[in-house]
Amino acid sequence: MSFIPMFFVIPLVSAFLIPILGKIYKPLVWIVSTVASFALFVLALYGITVTQEIPMIVYKMGNWPPPLGIVMAFDSFSALMVLVISIIVFTGSLFSLRYMSRYTGQWKFYTLFMLITAGMMGVSITGDLFNMFVFLEIAAISSYALVAFGVGAEELEASFKYMIMGEIGGLTFLLAIALIYAKTSTLNLADISNSLQVMGHTTFFWMVLGMMLFAFFIKAALVPFHSWLPDAHPAAPAPISSLLSGTFIKVLGIYTTARLVFNIFGLTRANDPLFFNILIGFGLLSISFAGLTALSQKDYKRLLGFSSVSQIGYIMLGFGIGNYEGVAGAIFFILAHALAKGLLFLTSGAVVHAAGTRDLDKLSGLGERMPTTAWSFRFGSLSLIGIPPLVGFFAKFYIILGTIKAGFIWVALIAILLSVLTLGYLLKIENSVFMKKGKTDAKKAPFTMRIAMVFLVVLIVIFGIGFQTIINFVVGPAAHALLRGLEYSHLVFGSFIMNF
């Protein structure tokens, strides 16, 4: 019995158990979702230890051999994504207990929550192009419904806008799959990679790659395609905002882009410098434009949404650099940003729960009343800005190091200067919400909410202090998995280690 399919079997089973158990005894829905996400977390840690020795674990669905059936290909990069997802899902689930108590129909929330988890897990471990599309749509459709969960006028409008953009992306991806199938007669990622290499870099190759990147950039909310994110992420309930900003845009946008560009299309910086320079351009555009827009926001969560767009730019910049330090930095930043932004959105939830508003002009004086929330916010922001002992610093440091090693001194300078923007907009929240004196009748955040936030703070500090271990055992192998490029297909076809 392999453990690979468990990553999406556990959330799928619990998604369909929740409506039934909710009828019997209401609090069971929360228990099922939290236990399932903790099981995923343990499984993800086990996955990390297994991938230390075995570079690629292949699970054949229904025991069909690779080019014929659907395969799950689990390597170090998948292991890292799965770990990130499970951490954010676990804290989100803990946080939901008290936060969701004012909504009706909670079992619907937890069902969708588990479905979105199953979708993201599936995207990170699948080795089949159409299967990737199916999981991507499972995650995307659940996220449209979760954004509209409050069914107020603003939530619905944000959800509709998000749905239009997301579906244009999803359908473009489907058309690209149809074109690839018409040309190569296969859907297995490893097999596609072999066929594309035989074909060479033709017009068709670049056209299909362009269509896919268009789809993924919409999902990742890079700047020309970002307009849905600052509406959709604030409209969702806080644990969902944390999940969407922390992992969703990275799994559906960044992970898929990186996997296809490096492993399937087999592009390298040495052979296609122009393509990688375009990625750097997208990254810098996102960092600067969204960072500047975030400075002028008056809404707690909307500001954080623009900040996510801006930080996604750093990740894309790292992948655009394309050398080991750049890619490792980008992957490290996926981890660091998921922890920090997940935490920041959870603090926004605690603030909304206590004060009932997220307008920065109306909020004040919460620093004394809610010390845990305030300090969690401070740790999260310091990590995001890049202050040394915390995990965000080392991630950004690796990206900048890669940029300098690749000879882009100007890009490195711009990236360092633009991180001042991060400091600027996060100080704005710190000043008006937590530092400013004011009368408020807000109470402390409930116990489970504080546990969720403290858990993330502890991870930020531990991963920061033990960054060398993280680089050696988690991030480094993941970067090597990407940079070994076309060897991916040899590993998938050559892997006969099935007894996991």
Next chain:
Amino acid sequence: MIVFVSCIILFLIGLYAVVTKRNLIKIAIGFALIEYAINLFFALVGFKRGALAPIITRLDTPHNFVDPIPQALVLTAIVIALGTTALMLTIILRIYSHYKTFDIAEIKKLRG
């Protein structure tokens, strides 16, 4: 060749509807058109003129078979499209009950 081109034309008509129409229901119809275009394209990829259905029979001479995989994929894509269309129409109805209009230009609480 002409059928492939007409698929792309259908796709573009759908995209035109999504981008330019102001009525929410017409936008949903535009998405349906795009989905039809892609499904049709997929089904045509597997089609061969005069080929047999892909069932193993006792034929002595080698024959052409229709590729069955695109049909299975189209079936999956139709189910996903059903889910999205249903959700989209539900959201449109809920928007209508809040704003009393289907006009996208009048639905603008969110700006910026």
